[in-house]
Amino acid sequence: MVSVYDTMQREIVDVRPADGSRLTMYSCGPTVYRYAHIGNLRTFLMADLLRRAFEYTGTEVHQVQNITDVGHMTDELFGEGGRDRMEIAVEVEGRSAQEIAEFYTNAFFDDVSAFNIKRAAAYPKASDHIPQMIEIIAKLIERGHAYETGGTVYYAVESFPRYGALSGNTLDALVADHRKEIGDTNKRHHADFVLWMNAGPNRMIRFPSPWGDGYPGWHIECSAMSMAHFGDSFDLHTGGEDNVFPHHEDEIAQSDGSVGHSVVRHWVHGAHLLSEGRKMAKSSQNFYELRDLLEQGHTEPLAARLLFMQSRYRAQMNFTLESLTGAERALERWRRQVANWASQPVTDADTSGFDKRFRDAVCNDLDTPTALALVSEVMGTEALARGDKAALLMRWDAFLGLDLAREVGRTVEVPQMVLELIEQRERARTKKDFSSADRIRHKILSLGFEVEDTAEGPKPRPRAR
Numbered sequence: 357m358v359s360v361y362d363t364m365q366r367e368i369v370d371v372r373p374a375d376g377s378r379l380t381m382y383s384c385g386p387t388v389y390r391y392a393h394i395g396n397l398r399t400f401l402m403a404d405l406l407r408r409a410f411e412y413t414g415t416e417v418h419q420v421q422n423i424t425d426v427g428h429m430t431d432e433l434f435g436e437g438g439r440d441r442m443e444i445a446v447e448v449e450g451r452s453a454q455e456i457a458e459f460y461t462n463a464f465f466d467d468v469s470a471f472n473i474k475r476a477a478a479y480p481k482a483s484d485h486i487p488q489m490i491e492i493i494a495k496l497i498e499r500g501h502a503y504e505t506g507g508t509v510y511y512a513v514e515s516f517p518r519y520g521a522l523s524g525n526t527l528d529a530l531v532a533d534h535r536k537e538i539g540d541t542n543k544r545h546h547a548d549f550v551l552w553m554n555a556g557p558n559r560m561i562r563f564p565s566p567w568g569d570g571y572p573g574w575h576i577e578c579s580a581m582s583m584a585h586f587g588d589s590f591d592l593h594t595g596g597e598d599n600v601f602p603h604h605e606d607e608i609a610q611s612d613g614s615v616g617h618s619v620v621r622h623w624v625h626g627a628h629l630l631s632e633g634r635k636m637a638k639s640s641q642n643f644y645e646l647r648d649l650l651e652q653g654h655t656e657p658l659a660a661r662l663l664f665m666q667s668r669y670r671a672q673m674n675f676t677l678e679s680l681t682g683a684e685r686a687l688e689r690w691r692r693q694v695a696n697w698a699s700q701p702v703t704d705a706d707t708s709g710f711d712k713r714f715r716d717a718v719c720n721d722l723d724t725p726t727a728l729a730l731v732s733e734v735m736g737t738e739a740l741a742r743g744d745k746a747a748l749l750m751r752w753d754a755f756l757g758l759d760l761a762r763e764v765g766r767t768v769e770v771p772q773m774v775l776e777l778i779e780q781r782e783r784a785r786t787k788k789d790f791s792s793a794d795r796i797r798h799k800i801l802s803l804g805f806e807v808e809d810t811a812e813g814p815k816p817r818p819r820a821r
């Protein structure tokens with residue numbers, strides 16, 4: 357049984373599929389006018405781990421993740437004063453919105469593969485669900501939850517008594533909050549939000565609707581796509597904690613308001629990622645995408661996966677390049693050990709004690725730090741034969757997703773040229789000519805090998821991917 361912290365219920369609850377067999381799970385996906393940054397990846401990883409936890413314990417998961425390729429896309433990380441980022445991208449990149457969306461959708465899938473995130477069963481695109489959004493908006497107007505003025509449709513938050521239940525925001529607090537702002541005079545209540553936006557004359561990306569040309573608000577997209585796939589009830593909805601308000605609060609008001617009952621059974625949110633001790637910002641030096649890390653020589657994305665797992669998904673974590681280097685070393689060491697041990701015989705020793713503790717960690721609100729501590733414990737224990745340790749770790753990797761068996765069975769012939777370069781490097785190092793030694797090391801790297809300096813001298817091994 358997997359238990360997880362439910363944001364709405366504000367406690368850890370047992371989660372099981374409503375239909376008794378297959379868990380339905382919707383994960384907020386990427387906005388595809390830019391590359392995902394590592395904070396996004398941490399959120400996507402959380403959804404992956406949650407899914408793997410269910411699968412590890414024998415529950416099938418049907419996961420859907422949306423691609424936001426249209427709608428009102430703004431991004432405080434980029435500080436563009438509320439302008440739609442896709443429209444800016446069209447201007448800056450000189451490509452159509454569709455081309456840009458395709459490009460960054462592919463980039464997203466590259467990241468997903470690099471991070472060993474399991475593919476969802478479906479990746480619906482917002483642009484394919486405009487009719488469904490319009491249908492929900494029409495229903496909300498009909499049910500007295502929304503109103504149209506000047507081609508823009510707003511959600512009337514006062515019509516939905518549970519508004520604020522997820523985030524803990526009361527309407528009173530929201531009113532106080534908005535009093536400072538210059539109000540949108542078309543709104544009936546300061547906290548009312550846009551379902552459908554009048555396109556106006558300058559907007560490029562626009563769709564026809566019963567209220568004239570316009571485009572959807574961001575929140576309505578997830579209501580439409582989740583209900584298009586799962587109908588009016590599903591088990592689990594994931595996202596980052598910055599999605600709690602307003603994105604998911606508004607999604608609840610829309611989805612539940614349109615069908616008259618609660619649609620999502622459990623809400624799960626991952627915590628913020630700090631980078632180098634601060635909130636990540638495009639304008640600072642602490643903003644990383646996966647490709648930035650690769651460019652700086654961090655060539656194993658799964659080391660970042662390991663690093664993220666060292667903190668629990670609900671804990672704020674601080675990403676640093678230094679800690680990433682530490683994770684790279686640990687992962688390499690683990691893979692080498694597994695490869696060394698995998699050739700040893702498996703005995704009939706009882707590993708159920710370790711297995712149970714690992715499973716408990718997985719099921720206990722995704723306690724990845726404890727799961728990883730168990731990996732270290734197994735690595736170091738004398739109580740198990742080496743073959744048993746390898747078998748255990750390879751089994752656990754179904755949840756961890758760290759490719760621990762990557763080096764297993766890999767016996768690589770080291771080319772003569774590499775051996776000669778290693779000798780040259782040793783001679784340079786003896787002469788304390790470190791710049792030459794470093795140059796030679798890069799040459800060796802370019803041939804697909806790296807050198808490990810051990811007590812018995814330098815040892816070549818295939819470069820970590």
Ligand SMILES: [Zn+2]
Nearest residue numbers: 384385578603
């Ligand atoms: Zn969403």
